[in-house]
Amino acid sequence: MPFNRFVEIGRVCTLNYGQEFGNLCTIVEVADQNRVVVEGPKVPRQMIPVKRINLTQFTVKIGRNARAKFVLKAMQEAKVQEKFDATVYGKSLVARRAKLQESDFERFQRRMAAKKAHLPKKH
Incomplete structure (x- = not known):
């Protein structure tokens, strides 16, 4: 199975560090080999290192x-959030x-x- 998750314009990713941890965003521009510009519904447009995103x-x-309204519209039309929430x-x-x-x-209560689940059963 070949690798198919490339750093490219339009690739949806999640942030793996910082205040916006776990939020979805889209790569809008590739600045250089180590940095990209991302934007999403809960993520303002910003330049971040590639190591801070999960593709x-x-x-x-x-x-x-692309302008912000086009990025958000494309993400909504593709139903990215619903599809992502269905993944593991x-x-x-x-x-x-x-x-x-x-x-x-x-x-x-959880503890x-x-x-209680780990206690041995009485016969």
């Missing part, structure tokens, strides 16, 4: 240096966000349920 299997058809990585990010939003009591 997905999805692409959208946009031109080089997307599901793990949703679970991770839910775990971060838990209250103390919810964490306690007690895990402890």
Whole structure:
């Protein structure tokens, strides 16, 4: 199976570092070998290093240096968010966000349920 996730204009990716961790964005411009310009619904247009993104299997058809409204429209028409949320990585990010939003009591309940699941059964 050949490699097909290239750094290219229109490639959808997720950010793997910083405030926008896990948010989807699209590569709008390739600056050089190590940096790209990205933009997305929750990510402002910015230049970031390639090592700070995870490339997905999805692409959208946009031109080089496309304006923000065209990028967002292309992502919505391709239903990128729904497709990404159906992937294994997307599901793990949703679970991770839910775990971060838990209250103390919810964490306690989860811990007690895990402890109860591992107890030996009485005959």
